[in-house]
Amino acid sequence: MIGRPVGQEVTSDFDLARDAASGKEAAFETLVRRYQGAVRGVCRRLTSHAAEADDVAQAAFLMAWRKIGAYRGGSFKSWICTIAYREFLQARRRKKIEVEFDENTHILAFDSSAARLPEQLDLDRALKTLPENQRICVVLCVATGMSHSEAAAATGFPLGTVKSHVNRGVAALRKQLAAESVA
Amino acid sequence: MQTEEGYDDLTALFEAQDEALQNEVFVEQVMKPIRRRSRWRPRSRAGSRS
Numbered sequence: 001m002i003g004r005p006v007g008q009e010v011t012s013d014f015d016l017a018r019d020a021a022s023g024k025e026a027a028f029e030t031l032v033r034r035y036q037g038a039v040r041g042v043c044r045r046l047t048s049h050a051a052e053a054d055d056v057a058q059a060a061f062l063m064a065w066r067k068i069g070a071y072r073g074g075s076f077k078s079w080i081c082t083i084a085y086r087e088f089l090q091a092r093r094r095k096k097i098e099v100e101f102d103e104n105t106h107i108l109a110f111d112s113s114a115a116r117l118p119e120q121l122d123l124d125r126a127l128k129t130l131p132e133n134q135r136i137c138v139v140l141c142v143a144t145g146m147s148h149s150e151a152a153a154a155t156g157f158p159l160g161t162v163k164s165h166v167n168r169g170v171a172a173l174r175k176q177l178a179a180e181s182v183a
Numbered sequence: 184m185q186t187e188e189g190y191d192d193l194t195a196l197f198e199a200q201d202e203a204l205q206n207e208v209f210v211e212q213v214m215k216p217i218r219r220r221s222r223w224r225p226r227s228r229a230g231s232r233s
Contacts (some may be wrong), residue, residue, distance in 0.1 A: 025218055032213050037201035040209065054209065061213045123196055141199035142190050170190050 013076035021069040028068065031076065032061055038077055038144055039084045045127055045139045046088045056091050060084035081144045082154040085136070126176035128171050133157070137165035138173065 011030065019027035039060055043053035060083045073077055127135060140151040141162070148166065152159045 001223075025214065028217065029214050031209065032210050033205075036206070036209055036213075037204040041197065041201040054212075055196075057209070060215055062216065065217050123193075123200070129187045143194050145194060166190075170193065173193060 009095050013182040014073050016073075017068055017071045017076065020065070021071075027064055031080075033062075035077060036061075039080055040085050042081050042144055043088060043141055045124075045143060046085070046136065047091075052091070056087050057084060059091070060087045063087060075146075075150070077144060078146045078150045078154075081140065081146065082150070085140065085154050122177060122180050123173075126173050126180070129176065130172055133161075134165040134172075137162050138169035141166045142170060 011027075013031065013034075016027045016031050020031065036057070040054060040057045043060070043156060047053045047056060051087060055145060060080065063083050063086075064080050067083070108165040127138065137151055137157070140146045140154060141148060146154070148159060148162045151157070151166075152162045154163070157165070
């Protein structure tokens with residue numbers, strides 16, 4: 001963690017979650033601060049739209065606050081990113097419904113110009129070219145550090161499918177990043 | 184972390200992006216309704232330690 005004073009004790013995720021479950025908002029706020037980057041990053045990579053992604057990320061944290069009593073230890077990052085993935089699916093379903101009722105709505109109107117850092121562009125561009133399920137598995141396993149088993153549990157994909165998507169996705173990302181660095 | 188798969192370098196790139204997303208405004212946006220709405224208070228405790 002950047003900016004932490006030397007020698008200062010860091011409260012574990014488990015202890016923070018336990019305190020949050022007993023109603024201590026400050027403990028949950030520390031978890032939000034600790035994992036906001038990961039959750040917002042996952043949501044941006046899944047939706048490719050910064051404003052929509054932050055709505056999904058906020059919904060994920062609110063759901064996590066409601067469900068914090070269900071956290072039983074293990075990687076908090078995987079736990080909260082699984083919630084974010086499910087919130088993304090719900091938001092996408094809602095969006096599809098809206099699209100069905102509004103013929104003038106542009107489907108998947110991703111805004112690639114939304115506040116992005118220059119160094120993000122190559123990786124983001126490469127990620128966007130992956131087939132959706134491959135991209136989901138790469139985002140969960142490579143970007144958030146979930147195990148293949150955790151990603152399989154989160155997505156409902158068979159374990160072998162997750163492994164295959166990750167291997168192919170990583171190979172495709174490497175190929176594209178190498179091509180862009182040469183160009 | 185799936186270090187055996189050999190994509191630590193890509194993970195590091197993603198984590199650098201995530202680090203750049205740190206923003207106190209977002210934290211405040213999340214916490215505001217939590218502080219305001221008591222119906223979102225969790226009902227049970229995490230873990231078994233007391």
